[in-house]
Amino acid sequence: MTNNILTPEQFDYLEEMMNIGAGNAATALEQFLKSKFDMCMPIIHAIVPHKAFSVIGDPAQTVTCVKMNMIGDCTGKMFFVVPQKQQERLENIAIHSDGLEIKNSDKSGISVVEEIGNILAGVYLTSIHDLCRLNIYHTIPVAATDMAQAVLDETIAMMSAKSELLIIIVNKFLAAEQDEAIDTYLIMIPDVNSLKTLTDSIREANRLVRG
């Protein structure tokens, strides 16, 4: 799904970057959770901020959301959203993982999601860095569990007046010995001042690659 901010060529390139990111993400998760993961091709949506729930689904569903700020050449916000059911499955994988020592507390599920969000954000930003030559970092993640719209509305409110682009990366992980995929959503909202930097870099990188 695209909007008018990105041309089809830019969107293709963005998709390509995110595909590379997804491959690295699966590897990173395997290392973190010591469990084998298959990952479907991520689905990328580039839409206007207030349309976010057409992708995420029911605004009232309970999700765990990790919020990070993007800093560096491109500033903005990042969110990693995991619906509650999927979070329980991730938690389950983490609990049965050999490499992780999980303290038994109410917050353990949230900290697993927080850490996975941290890893995925880093991996995708690295692939943007490698292919677009943009230095983007993210700040320390903070997490909250609540209704999907409630956790996102402040940012959507602040951004809707200024920003025109919201990138949602829908990742499907298939853990070994599990039939159902785990859906996660990584959301990037570049600030209005950074949007041009991002689209210009994508265009330039695309031009260099395709000659």
Place this chain on the structure above:
Amino acid sequence: MSVDKRIIVNMGEGAVRRAPAVIASVGLGSCVVLMLYDPGPRIGGLAHILLPNSPVHSSGECGQRYPDNWKRQRGENIAPPDKPVYLYADTALIALFKEMTCMGASSFNIYAMIAGGARMFSEDEPSVNGMGARNIMSIKKLLKREKISVIGEDTGGSQGRSVDFHLDSGRVMVRTIGGSIREIIDNV
């Protein structure tokens, strides 16, 4: 009550109805719902507000730009047609009020209830600067200026809310995750 028509109000939207009906809004974080009710003809309105001030006149203090007699100026355009009126506290209040009085509510009997304005991420900046707190402050200031009394509120905190506004009784039920339901009662 459950058989009543249920109207869902999304972000930046508003609705005015006559009883019997339930106006609902889900997933309020820093957003605030402003509910106005006239118990006589049982007309109620709900606006799902995202931001404290409309950008059109952002230089002035909120609400100041409207002439003091806006309540009497019926049918006047309250915002440019392409601007969503219910997105902003100042334009939303006027839009709700006007629509309710057009439907037959009496401007003297209308009272207000508010819900929402939470701070979802505890590590964020102090709540004074949070969008939720600013929304609530702005709405209360506007209501005070227009002499509309706030009879109940469920605001602040760090939990998202869903709101059901029952127009036949004027009751407002607030739900949070974990299934707890509470009513906004005359607590101010």
